[in-house]
Amino acid sequence: MILDTKDFEHHGHRYRLYIAYKEQVTEPELFHPLYFLDPSMQFDVMIQNNNESDGAAILYVGIGYPEGVDVQAARTRDYTIPAEGAEYEGGGGAEAFYDFIATQVKPWVESAYAIDTGKQTLAGHSYGGHFVLYTLFNHGNAFQNYVSASPSIWWGDGILVPEGDLVLDKDINLLSLIIGEYEEKVHPENGESDRERIERINADPRLRTRNLAMRLIGNEQRCSFSFLPGRRHGGVPKDYAKIANIIAGQQPQADGL
Numbered sequence: 001m002i003l004d005t006k007d008f009e010h011h012g013h014r015y016r017l018y019i020a021y022k023e024q025v026t027e028p029e030l031f032h033p034l035y036f037l038d039p040s041m042q043f044d045v046m047i048q049n050n051n052e053s054d055g056a057a058i059l060y061v062g063i064g065y066p067e068g069v070d071v072q073a074a075r076t077r078d079y080t081i082p083a084e085g086a087e088y089e090g091g092g093g094a095e096a097f098y099d100f101i102a103t104q105v106k107p108w109v110e111s112a113y114a115i116d117t118g119k120q121t122l123a124g125h126s127y128g129g130h131f132v133l134y135t136l137f138n139h140g141n142a143f144q145n146y147v148s149a150s151p152s153i154w155w156g157d158g159i160l161v162p163e164g165d166l167v168l169d170k171d172i173n174l175l176s177l178i179i180g181e182y183e184e185k186v187h188p189e190n191g192e193s194d195r196e197r198i199e200r201i202n203a204d205p206r207l208r209t210r211n212l213a214m215r216l217i218g219n220e221q222r223c224s225f226s227f228l229p230g231r232r233h234g235g236v237p238k239d240y241a242k243i244a245n246i247i248a249g250q251q252p253q254a255d256g257l
Helices: 039-048 071-079 094-112 127-138 192-203 209-218 233-248
Strands: 002-010 013-021 032-037 058-064 121-125 145-149 174-180 223-228
Touching: 002 094, 013 039, 013 094, 032 039, 032 094, 032 127, 032 233, 039 058, 039 233, 058 094, 071 094, 071 127, 094 127, 121 127, 121 233, 127 145, 145 233, 174 209, 174 233, 209 223, 223 233
Parallel strands: 032 058, 032 121, 121 145, 145 174, 174 223
Antiparallel strands: 002 013, 013 058
16 A cells, blocks of 8 residues: 655645555556545554455545644534534534635645546544535535545534435435444443433434434435444444445445435
8 A cells, every 4th residue: 555645734724635545556547536534543444444356446535634733623623514502612614624625635636646536435434424414515516425424413403414305416426324323322331421412312303313314315315324233433433434445436335224
């Protein structure tokens, strides 16, 4: 696997791309770019689940931060939408972060690598899953595939998800929604804050990932839903990475609730 990095600055904030791809020993083909968030935590698990023997060549583009950046504060700022309340202070920069991806990241990637611009995937977990859905609902034609794992739909009491019938952009191939079993129910080892959040999510259908999937699939939209038995929030990326690789490589995936 060939590894590389590229640094950027956008509106005074510093970013770093973490890039990986396999050298093509046969006749080169266009890469399917897999853009994903939180590479500081998920870069290794994402590339370890590479399955090019069964699919297309994937260009991994982890959109993260260089050393010296407070990653937790930065991802809260960048991955979330504006919301009222003390709980949501420090967030709200999703549109500015999307602008960075649209105006700097994607143009640079397209100039530096031979990619198939009709086979682009955006993937994220937790706050990253929140940003994936934000992009889907507000800039749907930016990518063809969206993988949203454990999305923080609860942020802002569910204001991320539009009301009424949900219709995906015509150019979207697939939205994959993923949750772990213990993101819908309390695990014996959950702390008090986790218990309160799960109880709040279960009390309001608008905050549940499963409910979003049901709305989309019920409206005959191109959505798949993966439920991961036994998984807590922190264990979901193991399976999320596998699913993201399958989708980015254009392998078939079963749908259903």
